[in-house]
Amino acid sequence: MILINQSRLIKYYRINTITRLFSDFRFPDNAPRTADNQSWLEHLENQDKLSENISNAEDYSINAENEDIIDKSLNSRFSYKVISRPPESRYIEIKSPLQNFTSLKYLKSLENDINKNKNRQTGFIDTRIIKCRSGNGGHGAVSFFRDAGRSIGPPDGGDGGDGGSVYIQAVEGIDSLAKLKTTYIAQDGKAGTADQLDGAKGKDMLITVPIGTTVRWCMDPVEVKKFIKEKNLADNKQSIREFTQSHDISLQCVGKLELNNDPFQIQMFRESYKPGKGWIFKGKDEEYHLQQPWFKTLNKRVTTFDVQLRITETNEDRFPLYGIDLSKATTTPICLLKGGNGGLGNMHFLTQMIRNPRFAKEGRNGLEQHFLLELKTIADIGLVGFPNAGKSTILNKISNAKPRIGHWKFTTLVPTIGTVSKGVEETPFTVADIPGIIEGASLNKGMGLDFIKHIQRSKSWVFVLSLESPDPIEDMKTLVYELGGMDKVTTKNILVVCNKADLLENNETSIEKFSKVNEFCKKNNWDCIPISALKNENIDELIQRMAKSIRMKD
Ligand SMILES: Nc1nc2c(ncn2[C@@H]2O[C@H](COP(=O)(O)OP(=O)(O)OP(=O)(O)O)[C@@H](O)[C@H]2O)c(=O)[nH]1
Numbered sequence: 001m002i003l004i005n006q007s008r009l010i011k012y013y014r015i016n017t018i019t020r021l022f023s024d025f026r027f028p029d030n031a032p033r034t035a036d037n038q039s040w041l042e043h044l045e046n047q048d049k050l051s052e053n054i055s056n057a058e059d060y061s062i063n064a065e066n067e068d069i070i071d072k073s074l075n076s077r078f079s080y081k082v083i084s085r086p087p088e089s090r091y092i093e094i095k096s097p098l099q100n101f102t103s104l105k106y107l108k109s110l111e112n113d114i115n116k117n118k119n120r121q122t123g124f125i126d127t128r129i130i131k132c133r134s135g136n137g138g139h140g141a142v143s144f145f146r147d148a149g150r151s152i153g154p155p156d157g158g159d160g161g162d163g164g165s166v167y168i169q170a171v172e173g174i175d176s177l178a179k180l181k182t183t184y185i186a187q188d189g190k191a192g193t194a195d196q197l198d199g200a201k202g203k204d205m206l207i208t209v210p211i212g213t214t215v216r217w218c219m220d221p222v223e224v225k226k227f228i229k230e231k232n233l234a235d236n237k238q239s240i241r242e243f244t245q246s247h248d249i250s251l252q253c254v255g256k257l258e259l260n261n262d263p264f265q266i267q268m269f270r271e272s273y274k275p276g277k278g279w280i281f282k283g284k285d286e287e288y289h290l291q292q293p294w295f296k297t298l299n300k301r302v303t304t305f306d307v308q309l310r311i312t313e314t315n316e317d318r319f320p321l322y323g324i325d326l327s328k329a330t331t332t333p334i335c336l337l338k339g340g341n342g343g344l345g346n347m348h349f350l351t352q353m354i355r356n357p358r359f360a361k362e363g364r365n366g367l368e369q370h371f372l373l374e375l376k377t378i379a380d381i382g383l384v385g386f387p388n389a390g391k392s393t394i395l396n397k398i399s400n401a402k403p404r405i406g407h408w409k410f411t412t413l414v415p416t417i418g419t420v421s422k423g424v425e426e427t428p429f430t431v432a433d434i435p436g437i438i439e440g441a442s443l444n445k446g447m448g449l450d451f452i453k454h455i456q457r458s459k460s461w462v463f464v465l466s467l468e469s470p471d472p473i474e475d476m477k478t479l480v481y482e483l484g485g486m487d488k489v490t491t492k493n494i495l496v497v498c499n500k501a502d503l504l505e506n507n508e509t510s511i512e513k514f515s516k517v518n519e520f521c522k523k524n525n526w527d528c529i530p531i532s533a534l535k536n537e538n539i540d541e542l543i544q545r546m547a548k549s550i551r552m553k554d
Contacts, residue, residue, distance in 0.1 A: 382455025
């Protein structure tokens with residue numbers, strides 16, 4: 001293959017035609033010699049036992065040295081059944097609910113009874129499905145050197161350029177997925193040309209997302225919608241949620257030996273030519289060539305080369321089943337889809353037997369896949385509570401954030417993050433206010449539990465109860481239930497805040513309510529504090545307790 005600087009040199013000579021007039025001018029010659037081609041093809045012949053079985057292929061994982069980006073939070077929620085695990089191959093066929101590979105938010109438009117509130121979240125986009133396509137490799141060229149003295153010289157067709165790849169990177173300074181495009185297409189590689197010129201490599205495509213974005217492989221939403229419409233509307237029995245939970249999709253996965261060989265990565269497949277195919281013929285066609293013994297011998301060897309190419313692709317074209325979690329700024333962009341390899345130019349096929357190779361190879365195709373991007377804001381503390389409990393008022397008092405406050409329910413429609421600064425000496429911490437949770441939220445009532453993802457990674461959860469409520473303990477229990485039960489809740493450091501304590505003054509029932517909550521918290525070993533966000537009472541103490549809660553157990 002020709003190095004870039006050499007290609008430039010060649011271009012220079014082409015432009016500077018006067019140079020050609022000098023008889024001692026030697027055109028730069030980077031084409032492999034007959035002997036080089038011969039030994040390359042013989043080397044391939046010795047490897048012809050190599051099968052397409054990838055069991056011995058080197059283990060490849062997305063950025064092997066950077067495995068901490070694999071999203072582990074999904075492990076427990078992700079259900080699948082292994083359908084087959086042939087001993088001779090590393091492919092594991094699994095079946096898993098469609099719900100794991102699509103976004104309910106995207107499919108909701110099919111349902112008629114959409115809660116209008118949910119449609120009002122236009123400014124803040126935290127879920128996107130994007131289509132990505134890596135570039136096809138350019139085709140190799142069929143060309144022969146010509147000059148005044150020789151009507152036809154040795155083959156000098158250059159290789160096709162590799163297709164561009166699609167990368168993703170999490171960066172500071174973006175806080176929404178709103179600006180993402182729907183489609184990201186990397187450029188195709190250019191075809192090789194005469195004079196041993198390799199085609200240019202296709203331009204890569206880089207997707208920049210906010211820190212805290214998770215990326216999962218998913219199905220084409222248009223196809224999913226069509227499938228649901230056809231299947232479900234006929235029966236019209238299930239909601240979209242139920243439908244996606246009860247219908248499975250099957251996938252080819254690859255395991256990892258050190259992980260009990262459990263399915264670990266989804267295998268993606270390129271629609272490219274099969275080994276031994278993908279020839280471009282100039283002059284006589286494929287049928288003629290396939291009858292020639294010399295071509296048959298050559299093709300047998302080149303088939304081995306194609307198989308090797310395919311093994312490399314197979315090892316690279318994988319994506320973690322649970323997705324990746326870009327919780328930190330990514331220093332090196334992560335490759336989502338690799339571009340196709342460029343095809344070989346005819347200069348590679350000059351051997352003692354073949355003096356006049358009128359054929360080259362096609363470039364390999366790129367990949368087209370969909371990915372589900374979800375932004376999970378990263379705040380140290382998440383505020384959870386019923387609507388109207390006073391969460392936004394608290395965030396307003398303790399931090400620089402200015403969330404909407406109102407005496408009506410669901411004032412907060414999108415998560416708001418505030419930074420709490422306790423002075424120059426101490427590290428500030430962040431607090432997220434999410435829309436209120438109500439009974440049945442886990443069944444999508446009210447604003448549903450869609451926003452929970454924004455506090456999933458928070459170390460502490462602060463339950464905000466209102467002493468105005470008839471039964472704050474019951475509220476607390478409902479919140480715990482809706483958030484996934486005690487097992488889930490106790491994975492976080494918990495602080496319980498009894499807000500609207502100004503109502504305690506001279507009010508025996510309110511005092512009794514607080515004592516009961518306090519008692520309940522003691523039993524669970526949770527910290528509990530009364531405050532009045534409205535009257536700014538006990539706010540400094542609340543900030544201290546919040547800071548303490550993040551320092552607690554990991
Ligand atoms: N008396 C009293 N009222 C309060 C207190 N804190 C908040 N409120 C009032 O309670 C109402 C709701 O407050 P928000 O801060 O919007 O409540 P929220 O929990 O964010 O509500 P959603 O956005 O619906 O989730 C507002 O009218 C506030 O003025 C308090 O300490 N005492």
